[in-house]
Amino acid sequence: MEWSILFQTLIAGIMVGGLYGLIGMGMAINFGVLRIINLAQGELLMVGMYVCYWLFTLYKLDPLLSPLITVPFLFLLGVTIHRFLLTPLMRARAPAENQILLTVGVGLVLTNLALLMFTANYRSVSTSYSTELISLGNLSVSLPLTLAFAFALAISGSLYLFLTKTELGKAIRATAQDPEAALLMGVNVDRVSVITFGIGAALEGAAGSLLIIVYYLFPALGGIFTLKAFIVVVLGGLGSTIGALLGGLTLGIAESLGAVYVSTGYKDAIGFIIFVLVLIFRPAGLVGRARM
């Protein structure tokens, strides 16, 4: 067994895992507060990537700077979806299944809009650093992946600080833990619900800006990543953002090991096997109940 290959595989897995974690966090924070899984999470990521792609292609904006635009853009998109589609359902006290189905519909619409506007072509951005490698001894890691990982950690860290240190962040956590008690504290829980959905979408905007420098883009990508986000969130213990990061790392490492030591063809299957094993042996997720 070649140790350097193992290390290299692990490092790549951890880095991809950091991105998966960020993608899952949006779904986790939504579930925490709204108590529904947003099954359009991957499609929102896809929208973020297209925004990023066009900013790069038309205006040469570096993807790593594009969160300045994708984050507010996706936040507004999320708020709009909540305000005009989810809010009416919630007001009518529609069952959670209907709300989840609505998000599936939103995902379908977004995918088909992308297909109509941008065709099914695969696209990618090539930046000055796209193909560069960092070498450490006989290990080499892709520079864009390293950058994406570092940014993903920074964004996760900011989310953590936001949730623990700001009034709004604490109100979001309080609402997730006991909405009625939060209301008694004077928290406008309806507004928190809208803002949280916006933040969940904004996180996909940020993740899209990072994913595009290491991956390619096509309209149907949303479904694939909604599924990954779902696995990540369940692995992490539904509703926990910290858990999502751990879930992401687990999935990233598992996929990466599977691709190298089993077969690239089984990469996704290995993700599922881990998913099922965790559900069987740790049904509350890897971290169980977490503070955020």
Next chain:
Amino acid sequence: MLKLTTIEVCYGDVQALWGVSLEVHKGEVVALVGANGAGKTTTLKTISGLLRPSSGKVEFLGKRIDTIPPYQLADLGIAHVPEGRRLFPLMTVRENLEMGSFPPDAREKREESLEWVFQVFPILKERHKQLAETLSGGEQQMLAIGRGLMARPKLLLLDEPSLGLAPILVKEIFETIKAISREGVTLLLVEQNVQQALGLANRAYVLENGRIVLEGAGKELLENDHVKRAYLGL
């Protein structure tokens, strides 16, 4: 200060309150007592806006409050310490207290209020970094009351603060309630511990099957035959 006029409240088709009228004056301790299912919690929830009356009205400081959004009530000066404590289990003691001072007016006085609450409940200061779910039952009740005090309320609604506590703690909680009242907070207290509640209250109401059946001074009700038979087991 607080005035309920012929309130009716329903859960779906089931009516829980029938023409309930009651008043709380500034500086008073008012007790609301009654058996399980009488509608005590329902009354408090209606005051704090978690439930809407189907008829009747709720006024606070001369202003109608059953039509304004419930999240605005905390800022008006009503704090509700709910039945079952309803802490934020995965937040620390300190974070729970901070949430109590979420309303804008209370937020400005947060540090001052924290000192006050830590003075009333020294144990909370010791435990301030601990997650609320890891506290003992008694400590959780103190935290729930402390969180209510953090709002600097004009009116504090307490729903069965002594429920599930050992007798010695029950005594302590009642002492604390007295102390809070002496600090100028008006109190509406729901209790099944009728003896203690009536002993403490300036005035009291007895609720049965969603209707107010008796009202009067606390001490006076302690002598009432019906109260003695139905609630004091005498």
